[in-house]
Amino acid sequence: MSIERGIAQGPQQPRMVRSPDWGMMEGLAEACSPERSLAMFRKMCLTRYFDLRVRQAQLDNDIECLIYLSVGQEAVAAAVAVVMEGCYVLGQHRGHSVYLSFGGRPERLADELLGMSTGCCGGMGGSPPSHDFERKIVAHNGLIGDQVPVAAGIALAAPGERVICFFGDGAAEEDYVLATLGFVATKKLPLLFVCEDNDLSVLTPTVERRNWSVVDVAQGFGLNAVDITDDPWLIEYWTTTLADQLPAIINIRTCREFWHNGTGSDNNAEWSRFDLTKAKLTEIGLRDKARAIELEIKTFVEDLWNERLQRRSAI
Ligand SMILES: Cc1ncc(C[n+]2csc(CCOP(=O)(O)OP(=O)(O)O)c2C)c(N)n1
Ligand SMILES: [Mg+2]
Structure with missing residues (x-):
């Protein structure tokens, strides 16, 4: 298959190509069904309003554990999930978006963050280990990147399943x-890797850490690979394309809004992908439906947190 490399050679490139339009293709939103466009937006709203509520809960001293927020990066998991819902999915510490987009139960995540035994990790794990094993969601233990070899192990152990x-x-x-990317390419495992590239490792930008790109290295190993911005329709397009050509990796330039x-x-x-997405939904005639979804999710999240907080104070 021929996929554009999407990134020029050179040590400064990882920083230079960051833009809200990187890799954009004309007409994708127009070609997508309204149902799918709104389904992606619904998932984006759920992550965004859930995590904004988590933030408020920590500011109110209702949450004691460390929290890692997905605000700003909502489109990544949302768009992959509409294409590949039901697959095994593994996330990293900033993983509320993965949990919520792939059907993890919001009340269990809220309970986890509130330290309740009804939480998705018995209230003992906090933000990174937002597992929902019944829904094939395997979250993180805090050792950065260790989910990558674990994902290869799941792909080996569960033939016929995409991961x-x-x-x-x-x-x-x-x-x-890196070793796992090479192994997965050698074994041709049915794995889709998604690099959520917010250009930061804690506080250090990519250009100060390395002179190579994930896509170049992955292609060198023999994986199909693309490097794109976090537009949900663009992610949906590439996920659909690559889902039949695994193993593959999508490097997605995205923006973390909180520390x-x-x-x-x-x-x-x-950039704000959330605002850009709303503007595009308006452009393609879905403004009123999108507004209704946003309001519905805001209310749902607010009611859910009020109810969970009341439950905790009753314990
Ligand atoms: C093996 C290991 N090394 C270092 C750390 C410390 N650490 C925690 S988060 C982090 C940066 C992770 O950056 P990235 O993977 O880009 O995720 P982001 O926080 O940007 O979502 C590091 C180095 C760790 N948790 N585990
Ligand atoms: Mg990062």
Whole structure:
């Protein structure tokens, strides 16, 4: 198959290609069914409003554990999930978006963050290990990138199942991540890797950490690979295309709105994919339906947190 490399050679490239339009293709939103466009937006809203509520809960001292928020990066898991829902999926510490987009139960995540025994990890794990094994969601233990070899193990152990593995641009630098990419290419395992490239490892931008790109290295190993921005229709397009050509990797340029962990904000996100998505939905005639979904999800999240907080105070 022929897939454009999507990134020019050179040590400065990882930083230079960050843009809200990187790899964009004309007409994708127009060609997508309204149902699918709105399904992606619904998942984006759920992650965004859930995590904004998590942030508020921590500011109110209702949450004691460390939290890693997906706000700003909602489109990545949302768009992959509409194509590949039902697959095994592994996430990293910033994984509420993966949990919520792939059908993890929101009340169990809220309970987990509130330290309740009804949480998805018995209230003992906090933000990264947001598992829902019944829904094939395997979350993180905090060792950066270790979900990558684990995902290869699941793909080996569960023949016939496709596996999706999310990791960060920082995790890509771990030796076991690179070794696994080579192993998966050799064994031709049915794995889709998604690198959520927010250009930061804690606080250090990519250009200060490495002179190579994930896509170049993955292609060198023989994986199909593309490097794109976090437009949901573009992600949907490439996920659909690559789902039949695994193993593959999609490197997705995205923006973290809050600090590495917790509720702080150290810089302005380079773009707001949430606002750009709403503008595009308006352009393709879905403004009113999108507004109704946004309002519905906001209310759902607010009611859910109020109810879970009441339950906890009754314990
Ligand atoms: C093996 C290992 N090395 C280092 C760390 C410390 N650490 C925690 S998060 C992080 C950066 C992760 O960056 P990235 O994978 O890009 O995820 P992001 O936080 O940007 O979503 C590092 C180095 C760790 N948890 N595990
Ligand atoms: Mg990162």
